[in-house]
Amino acid sequence: MTREIMKRTGLTEAVLTDLVHGFYGKIRRDPVLGPIFAERITDWGPHLAKMVDFWSSVALMTGRYHGAPVPKHVGLPVTWTHFDRWLDLFRETAGEVCTPEGAAHVIQRAGRIARSLHMASQDARRPAGCVPNLV
Numbered sequence: 001m002t003r004e005i006m007k008r009t010g011l012t013e014a015v016l017t018d019l020v021h022g023f024y025g026k027i028r029r030d031p032v033l034g035p036i037f038a039e040r041i042t043d044w045g046p047h048l049a050k051m052v053d054f055w056s057s058v059a060l061m062t063g064r065y066h067g068a069p070v071p072k073h074v075g076l077p078v079t080w081t082h083f084d085r086w087l088d089l090f091r092e093t094a095g096e097v098c099t100p101e102g103a104a105h106v107i108q109r110a111g112r113i114a115r116s117l118h119m120a121s122q123d124a125r126r127p128a129g130c131v132p133n134l135v
């Protein structure tokens, strides 16, 4: 499976490492997102290594990431505008370091995960016991 995805998309561990490092370089320089990360991440080495494992699992199905992203995002001071900006920078970086097929593969997955993290963070802000809005 991993080999087939690599062949089809041109994605490799080296490309994903460039993607993660390039992307978080932009995030750290971003005037809106940069400070949110800077307040929470002091040692970037382990975070970048974790994010390479995450993208290896998500994009290449290697199973290398075993964490739980949702609890890390529910308390963040963010709205969809922040996720939109995150996705803009991700798309830009993917276009720089991946083949068109590889960029499409990671961008599609990033969009899906961003939507589910956003929903989880919105849901966590509901008052306890309130009736869920299902539409």
Ligand code: HEM
Residues within 6 Å of the ligand: 033, 036, 037, 040, 041, 050, 051, 054, 067, 068, 069, 072, 073, 076, 078, 082, 083, 086, 109, 110, 113, 114, 117
């Ligand atoms: C507004 C957008 C986002 C912000 C501000 C944000 C911020 C953060 C921060 C500050 C951390 C470190 C948390 C900690 O260690 O305490 C983190 C971790 C992480 N983020 Fe995000 N994030 C955003 C969107 C995303 C998206 C869209 C994805 C996936 C496509 C993602 C995936 C992850 C993962 C996998 C971790 C590591 C969780 C773990 O510790 O296992 N984030 N994020």
